[in-house]
Amino acid sequence: MKLFRFFVAIVLGLFALTHPVQAADEAPWYDIELILFKQEASGSEATENWPEDPGSPDWTDAVTLLPPSSEEILQPYTLLPKANWQLNAQFNALQRTRAGMEPLFHQAWRQPVAASRAAENIYLGPDLVKKNGAPPPPFEGLIKISVSRYLHVELDVLLRGANNNLPFNTLDTLSSPTRGSIRFHANRRMRSGELHYIDHPRIGALILISRVELPEPEPLPPPEDVAPGTSAPIPETSPQAPEKPTPTPATN
Known part of the structure; x- marks a missing residue:
């Protein structure tokens, strides 16, 4: 009985370890397009009290978006070519507006979307890569997309220098x-x-x-039928006629 319980515990432990990987492998794929923009505060919002130091998103294990690829099979979290973007008109409208809106970020990528427990945080920033030791960028954040019955999006973005009640100082941002x-x-x-x-x-x-449907990989050609214990047949060749000897001239 103890041996059986030990076996069940091992099986459950292996399932817990492998289940997130299986969920990611079988997850549906989606194209994600995101625009972030800054809005100028007006009216009562201009005097709203914000925390002096709101803290930072947790960058640990965040996924970095990969540059566009010319390969037919894309890796997860690969940026899409601009020809595939669908929100260019909205981004251009934000650039032209005089309503105090400033575009910060516009990218599109393709990824598998798994359940919440297996979903990945994706780093967002001007350079798409978090550079430790460099001056902090004007904004950076995380996005996590998961699926259950519906799609769920979690955004966590830090906009530096946006607190009107606290003067922006480079020395302050380097220390905090x-x-x-x-x-x-x-x-x-x-x-x-x-x-x-x-x-x-x-x-x-x-x-x-x-939602995107990935193309099915082409099946490999079936192997030739070979009976067990035998080798593959050798192609037949037509027999060649024996070479005729070259006559030797007679000598006197």
Whole structure:
């Protein structure tokens, strides 16, 4: 009986270890397109009290988006070519507007979307790669996308120098990279194929998530039928006529 319980414990432990990997392998794939923009505060929002130091998102184990690839089979979290972007008109409108909106980020990528326990945090920033030791960028954050019955998006973005009640000072940010920042944290439920807007007094986000069907890999050609214990047949060749001897001239 003790041996049986020990066996069950091992099986359950192996399932717990392998289940997230299996979920990621079988997860559906989506194209994600995201626009982040800064909004100028007005009215009562201009005097709203924000925390002096809102803290920082947890960058630990965050995934970095990969540059576009010309290969037919994309790796997860690979950026899509700009020809595949669908929100260019919205981004251009934000650039032209005089309503105090400033675009910060516009990218699109393809990824598998797994259940919440297996979903990955993705790093967002001007350089797409977090550079330790460098001066902090004007904004950076994380996005995590998961799926259950609906799609779920979690955003955690830090906008530096946005706290109007606290003067922005480079020396302060070097000693405390989050001081004087405003942190935008949102969790939303979404549907595939619909454009969603996430609002905040100082930061806004437009996000479009579209389901994609990956092409099936071409099957390998079946091997030739060979009977067990025998080798593959050797192709027959037509027999060649024996060479005729070259006559030797007679000598006197």
